[in-house]
Amino acid sequence: MDIERxxxxxxxxKLTREQLKTMRANALSKNKLEHVRVAEEILRERFSEKSQKxxxxxxxxxxxxxxxxxxxxxxxxxxxxxxxxxxxxRKSVLSEYDQ
Numbered sequence: 001m002d003i004e005r006x007x008x009x010x011x012x013x014k015l016t017r018e019q020l021k022t023m024r025a026n027a028l029s030k031n032k033l034e035h036v037r038v039a040e041e042i043l044r045e046r047f048s049e050k051s052q053k054x055x056x057x058x059x060x061x062x063x064x065x066x067x068x069x070x071x072x073x074x075x076x077x078x079x080x081x082x083x084x085x086x087x088x089x090r091k092s093v094l095s096e097y098d099q
Contacts, residue, residue, distance in 0.1 A: 006035050010042050017047045024071075033069060037062065040071055065089075 010023055020043050027035035044060045058074040065085040072078045
């Protein structure tokens with residue numbers, strides 16, 4: 001399915017959060033990253049919840065590392081995931097700079 005058709009279908013206000021998540025998962029399984037981005041954007045616009053913790057808002061964020069895409073509810077979660085991914089990819093990264 002081309003991106004224009006996917007955008008039109010996923011923009012339907014009748015779609016539930018679960019249906020959009022399924023569309024996102026299907027796109028991700030087919031490595032259609034632009035489709036994933038569209039679905040995530042619509043999910044954020046329609047279903048994001050504001051967090052009152054620490055008086056600030058959480059920012060839903062998408063991260064990509066070596067072709068693997070992941071969606072998180074906050075920048076902090078993305079940062080932790082990226083550090084873990086990088087440490088798994090290059091195990092000596094922290095010990096090199098510790099010396």
